[in-house]
Amino acid sequence: MRLARGGDEGAYRQLLGHVAIWLRGVARRGLARAGLGVEDSEDIVQDTLLAMHLKRDSWDDSQPLEPWLHAIARHKLVDHLRRRGFRQQVDIEDQAETLAAPRADDEGSSLDAHQMLSTLPERQRSIVVAISVEGHSARAVGERLGMSEGAVRVALHRALKLLASAYRRERP
Amino acid sequence: MKTDQLISSLVADRTPPKPFGRRLTLSLLAGALISLGLFVVILGPRHDLAEALATWRFDFKIALMTFTLLLAFGFCRAVARPVAPPHPARGLLLAVAAMGVALALELIVAPSDSWGRRLVGTNSMICLSAIPFFSLAPLVALLAILRSGAPSSPALAGAAAGLLAAACGATLYAFHCFDDSPLFVATWYSLAALPVVAIGAVAGHRLLRW
Numbered sequence: 001m002r003l004a005r006g007g008d009e010g011a012y013r014q015l016l017g018h019v020a021i022w023l024r025g026v027a028r029r030g031l032a033r034a035g036l037g038v039e040d041s042e043d044i045v046q047d048t049l050l051a052m053h054l055k056r057d058s059w060d061d062s063q064p065l066e067p068w069l070h071a072i073a074r075h076k077l078v079d080h081l082r083r084r085g086f087r088q089q090v091d092i093e094d095q096a097e098t099l100a101a102p103r104a105d106d107e108g109s110s111l112d113a114h115q116m117l118s119t120l121p122e123r124q125r126s127i128v129v130a131i132s133v134e135g136h137s138a139r140a141v142g143e144r145l146g147m148s149e150g151a152v153r154v155a156l157h158r159a160l161k162l163l164a165s166a167y168r169r170e171r172p
Numbered sequence: 173m174k175t176d177q178l179i180s181s182l183v184a185d186r187t188p189p190k191p192f193g194r195r196l197t198l199s200l201l202a203g204a205l206i207s208l209g210l211f212v213v214i215l216g217p218r219h220d221l222a223e224a225l226a227t228w229r230f231d232f233k234i235a236l237m238t239f240t241l242l243l244a245f246g247f248c249r250a251v252a253r254p255v256a257p258p259h260p261a262r263g264l265l266l267a268v269a270a271m272g273v274a275l276a277l278e279l280i281v282a283p284s285d286s287w288g289r290r291l292v293g294t295n296s297m298i299c300l301s302a303i304p305f306f307s308l309a310p311l312v313a314l315l316a317i318l319r320s321g322a323p324s325s326p327a328l329a330g331a332a333a334g335l336l337a338a339a340c341g342a343t344l345y346a347f348h349c350f351d352d353s354p355l356f357v358a359t360w361y362s363l364a365a366l367p368v369v370a371i372g373a374v375a376g377h378r379l380l381r382w
Contacts, residue, residue: 009183016179024175046178051382053182055322057192058253071254071324075382116173131184132177138184157187 016049023048023073030077036084047167048076054164119166124159127152192321193249199317200245203310204340211306217347229352232274236357237343240267244339248314248332252321264335274354282353293351296360302348303364307334307341311372318380330376331369338365 027041027048052072059068117125123145130141142152224230243263250260282290293299314333323329342361351357 009186013179013183016182017176020175020179042175045175046173049175049178049182051322053185055254055320055382057189057320058322060253063255067255068253072322075254075322075324079381128181132173132181135180153184153186156181156185160181160185 016053019052019069020045020049026073027077027080030081034081034084036081040080043167044076044080047080047164048073050160050164050167051076054161116163116166120159120162124155124162127155128159128163131156192252195317195320196245196249196252196314199313200310200336200340203313203337204344206309206313207306207341207344210309211344211348215302215345215348218350221347224352227352229278229354232354233346233349233352233357234343236267236270236274237339237346237361239270240264241336241339241343243267244332244336248318248329248336251325251329251332252318252323254322254324256324260332271354271358275358278354287355290351290353291355291359293353293356293360295349295351296356299345299349299351299360300364302345303338303341303361304368305341306344307337307365307368310340311337311368311375315372315375315379318376319382321380322382323376323380326380326382327373327377329380331373333376334369334372335365337372338368341368 023045024041027044028038030044031038031041052069055072059065117128120128126145127141130136130144131138136144138152138156139149141147142149145152147155218224243266246263247260250256278290279287311334314337315330318329318333321329342365346357346361351360
């Protein structure tokens with residue numbers, strides 16, 4: 001995370017990748033324990049990753065990262081379970097020993113991708129699709145759309161914020 | 173969207189970090205400036221400010237308000253994060269202790285037949301309305317910034333913002349108020365802060381969820 005703050009994209013990608021795998025386990029166990037189906041677990045993973053990304057400034061870099069990750073994961077899991085009418089103490093700590101268990105299967109969000117992305121304005125949607133699905137760089141996208149790289153990044157940041165709030169609204 | 177694809181767009185978003193503490197300070201300053209403007213136009217400082225500064229009661233009042241402001245800032249910043257320290261409100265006890273010492277001193281030096289007059293004062297109704305009024309702009313500014321925070325308890329973060337805003341309003345109002353007795357300050361300033369804290373908690377519960 002410290003490296004990512006310094007602008008190291010590779011380190012950030014690796015961190016988020018590891019966290020996603022861990023979150024997948026946390027989300028599935030949390031849903032299973034609540035007696036719910038695990039098919040929306042990927043929604044929780046993505047919503048939590050978005051929160052971690054957009055609220056990364058709330059991590060105090062003089063403190064260890066892991067408690068912060070745990071706190072956000074717990075908050076989001078509790079939030080999702082509550083929306084499904086499940087109220088009970090949720091403890092992710094006792095699942096921590098399985099933290100490293102790799103589970104790389106990524107099924108994608110059960111919320112239809114087009115439905116989620118369709119909440120975005122046209123230009124932002126094309127930017128997100130170009131960067132995330134097609135894997136272009138911000139600069140390449142900017143050249144194609146006739147925007148500066150900075151403008152692409154600003155639009156991308158706004159789009160991510162909108163996606164995060166879309167997750168909050170679209171869920172049952 | 174696949175999670176890996178989402179990660180790609182997160183990685184591509186390199187919005188520079190904005191230190192949360194600094195943004196909170198700036199929002200408090202902005203709110204405080206608006207309140208200061210309102211204060212100068214509507215109430216203004218008391219006309220005998222120079223003499224008042226020479227009395228310990230007035231000086232104590234200002235010092236306590238400033239001290240509370242600093243402590244409330246630390247409290248608010250702490251509970252705006254997902255991982256709050258174990259006892260975020262503990263620092264505030266220092267302000268309560270300082271208040272207690274001043275109360276004891278006042279009860280010793282002031283004749284007992286003047287306690288009632290000192291407690292009731294002359295300004296209590298203005299105090300009860302002015303402190304919440306001058307807290308509004310800071311509260312709005314703080315809540316706006318706290319929306320980018322990640323409080324584990326949104327209601328607590330809102331209440332902390334309310335306390336900080338009330339401390340800000342009370343610091344301004346203290347320059348106007350003629351009632352300097354710690355008996356008055358402990359009673360009416362606290363009562364005036366309560367609705368601001370309550371509004372903050374309710375607003376926080378609704379606005380600061382994430």
